[in-house]
Amino acid sequence: MANFNKVLLMGNLTRDPELRHSTGGSGTAICKFGLAVNRQWRSASGESQEETCFCDIVVFGRQAETCNEYLSKGRPVFVEGRLSFSSWEDRESGQRRSKLEIVAERVQFLGGRSEGGGGGGGGGFERRQQGGFDRGAQQQPQQPQEQQQQRAPAAAPRGTAAPAASGGGGGIDFDDIPF
Numbered sequence: 001m002a003n004f005n006k007v008l009l010m011g012n013l014t015r016d017p018e019l020r021h022s023t024g025g026s027g028t029a030i031c032k033f034g035l036a037v038n039r040q041w042r043s044a045s046g047e048s049q050e051e052t053c054f055c056d057i058v059v060f061g062r063q064a065e066t067c068n069e070y071l072s073k074g075r076p077v078f079v080e081g082r083l084s085f086s087s088w089e090d091r092e093s094g095q096r097r098s099k100l101e102i103v104a105e106r107v108q109f110l111g112g113r114s115e116g117g118g119g120g121g122g123g124g125f126e127r128r129q130q131g132g133f134d135r136g137a138q139q140q141p142q143q144p145q146e147q148q149q150q151r152a153p154a155a156a157p158r159g160t161a162a163p164a165a166s167g168g169g170g171g172i173d174f175d176d177i178p179f
Contacts, residue, residue, distance in 0.1 A: 031064035
């Protein structure tokens with residue numbers, strides 16, 4: 001029988017992220033934070049109902065360091081990951097304990113950089129950033145070709161200066177662009 005373990009969640013952080021490093025030779029970064037995911041629906045009687053699910057999220061590696069640096073309580077995020085079940089014996093009581101958490105494979109920050117909570121929007125998925133199809137996006141009106149050429153001069157080969165825009169000063173050195 002085939003198995004499938006995939007989780008997609010969107011919600012707000014319930015606490016500031018906690019960063020630790022694993023013991024051992026690698027010292028891998030491990031970031032943990034809580035996520036509140038809300039669900040709203042109407043009951044059979046027509047009343048508006050709401051419930052909140054609280055999830056524990058674990059992120060590893062470089063992405064863990066980034067989450068610790070840029071996330072804070074209340075920030076909206078989109079998490080893509082998998083379920084992980086842990087069980088252990090409690091040191092104090094000797095009882096068997098267990099926990100189900102989400103191991104994040106990808107964390108997408110939502111909202112603005114200084115946004116403290118609520119809302120959403122902001123930073124879309126990679127497909128949208130790469131010019132992929134998005135049904136929700138509004139079509140931009142086509143501009144005359146002359147205006148498009150004024151805005152985006154032809155790209156020069158990497159490491160060379162691009163032609164200066166009309167009325168501009170020096171060219172652009174593509175090695176200076178940080179991305």
